[in-house]
Amino acid sequence: MPKTRKLALMALLSAIALTIFMVESQLPPPAPIPGVKLGLANIITLVTMLLLGRKEAGAVLAVRVIMGAMFSGSMASLLYSAAGGALAYLVMCLTVKFFSEKQLWIVSALAGIAHNAGQLLSCMLIVETPGVLAYGPILAVSGVISGCFTGFAAMYLLRALKKLRP
């Protein structure tokens, strides 16, 4: 893929991820538990990783996390978001080659767990209260569910995108 085209595609994917992130942040939380959310923007991270590669997915993720915190006006949440995102990205990079495209949801579920683990750990460091670890079990459940959901969404999106390609 020519460099310019790749850059344009990355910019487009970042914009889509940011839009999804902002729309989701305006929706009411699915459960009254801190850290529980669908993380729909992760669909784009996964799709980018499979379409363009790991480095590109990392760049799109970084842009989304930083600009997402700026646009939603919650710089205080940037650290949680970044820690969760970084850990999820790491797990994705390490596991993606072991699974076929039909098993992408497994990668996504693992990333979901990693995301919530990173968020919980950074939260524990920031509020310096070990008591927040009580949220560990429910955040693991939430990570699996939302990870599977975004994983399947990414799989269907990839299938549709392949039809568009010349």
Next chain:
Amino acid sequence: MDRKTKIWTIIFLAVALLGLLGWWALSSLGGGAVAVITLDGVEYDRIDLSKVTESYDIEIDTGYGHNTIHVEPGRISVKEADCPDGICVAQGAIDKGGVPIVCMPHHLVIKIEGSEIDA
């Protein structure tokens, strides 16, 4: 479904089940009557809920935003907050240890501990 997919499906189901079980156990467990409010890991206030006879509110400016904490006989909740998600308010009141109320954007934690108060 091939073997690998099956194994991972079972692993994820097990994680979900164990997590739910753990959550259920944690949220129904734990005693204590002293609510400890911490900001950024520093203790802000300590209230013996068993000695509260009339409910009242505490206003806290956390430096990240504002929270109104509602203290009632035996339980405590966040009544109002200007954080973006409002999850601390949605969590409702807690009356025992186990799971604390967390307002992540404001670095605020309310936890219930054992009944002794440190002097």
